[in-house]
Amino acid sequence: MTDLLYTEEEDALRSAVRDLLRDHCDPAGVIARTETDTPHDLALWKSLTEGMGLAGLLVPEELGGQGATHREAAVVLEELGRAVAPVPYLSSAVVATEALLECGDEQLLGELASGRRIGALAVGLHLAPGAAFTAVRVMDGLLHGELTGIADATAADVLLVPADDGGLYAVEADAAEITRRTSFDLTRPVATVRLDGAAGRRLGEAEPAVRRALRAGAGLLASEQLGVADWALTETVRYLKERKQFNRPVGGFQALKHRLAQLWLELVNLRAAARNAADTLANGDSGDEAAVAVAVAQAYAAPVAVRAAEEALQLHAGIGMTWEHPVHLYLKRAKADSIAYGTAGAHRAALAELVDLQAP
Structure with missing residues (x-):
């Protein structure tokens, strides 16, 4: 039976990445970068790649990588989602790397794994796995x-x-x-x-390389969406415990408790779907099993992440509407992720075909 619980090694990886992001990716700094022409934080990218070797998680050790799996990459993406970190990890260390693994280009794989170079697959971010793509x-x-x-x-x-x-x-x-x-x-x-x-x-x-890359991108995007949703719920609960109305913590009001409890249940389900997608990809399945796991994760992840961010914005009240508060970064990331690598509707349609349950 598949074990979707986090291993001790994965928990240690999460702790290390979270500590790094806490020190080098504060919300005020991310907001400030979005106001410039260089939103990517290349210093943070260098710390993640050259300092921790995270760009090479999916690359075999003999090619200069870490020889890890999609499960470890998913943990990293959860933490990057929690911090809305402005680094090209999903684009380079996952999508471009998967394309190169399919092609077997050892030189470029080694360069991307070391973090010395950043790669980008030149297909539209909106494309779902298996969709037609533009060729030059x-x-x-x-x-x-x-x-x-x-x-x-x-x-x-x-x-x-x-x-x-x-x-x-x-x-x-x-x-x-x-x-x-x-x-x-x-x-x-x-x-x-x-x-x-x-x-x-x-x-x-191109065709098998792009198909593999987009499938991995869609599958691991769910882990990033999990990180976004988890931050939104955690910060909202913390804020509602501190904010008082009628001399009572706002979080004590029953109506708000119900909303947060429902969101927590959805988050638990999202974690299971995202972990299953990462685990299936880690097992190297390139057939229908992986396609089903990815489609399920993406069909569920996008609505939950968006709703979590929307609830965070609303329940933070006036302060949540300010530019200085980072909640708008999470709502924008959740909204953009909801159409990245295929919409939830596109993945539901793909899932219906895969399990032969099309609408009449």
Whole structure:
């Protein structure tokens, strides 16, 4: 029977990551970064990667990685979600890394695993696993075309670009025109990538690499959403215990207790779904079992994370509506995550087909 409980090693990893984020990723600093042209915290990224080796969790040890599994990566993403950390971990250490693992490019895998370079898969953040993706044209050995909605492209050193000849190409970021677009989630910017005769190195077949990358991204995104929801509930409970009305803690009012209790139950279910998706991916299943686990996790995670953030905003009352309070960062992350790697509706539709329970 699958054990979805956290192991001692996973708890130790969580503690180490949380301590680092507590010291180097305070809410005021994250908010301040969103007001600049450089929202990514590359100093924090360096601490996570070069200091702790977290970028290489999914990479085998013989290729310069840590040889861990998706379960450990999920723990890291939970903590990054709790801190809405502005680092390209999901884009580089999960999605781009999974694509390279499928292609078997050892050189680039080693560079991403060390954290020396940041990778980004040049497909739209909104795409669900198995969805059709845009490919650029190959003309005289050079790449031409425009790709939109690429997450963390502005921080990337190398782009993994699908082309119309069926290949996936590594393109140096400075060979592309990358234009940052206004993002709802200011901590995970998206960009338009334009290639006009850019040189690329063919890595392998695009279709299986993109499919694997998006499945892992969707599955582990649920853990990030769990972290967002967990922060929202924890902080709301703490605030309601401190805030008083009629000389009583607001958290003592029965109506609010019921709302928080319901949210806690949903959070418990979300944790089970997210852990199951991570565990299934860790077991290396690339068939229907993994597809079902990922679809279940994403169909459930997005609504719960959004509702948790909305409740946090409302129950923090006036202070929650201010720019200085970080709750708006969590609501924006939850909303943006709800359409990343496929909407909940898209995953429910995929799940219905996988288990042969389509609507009449």
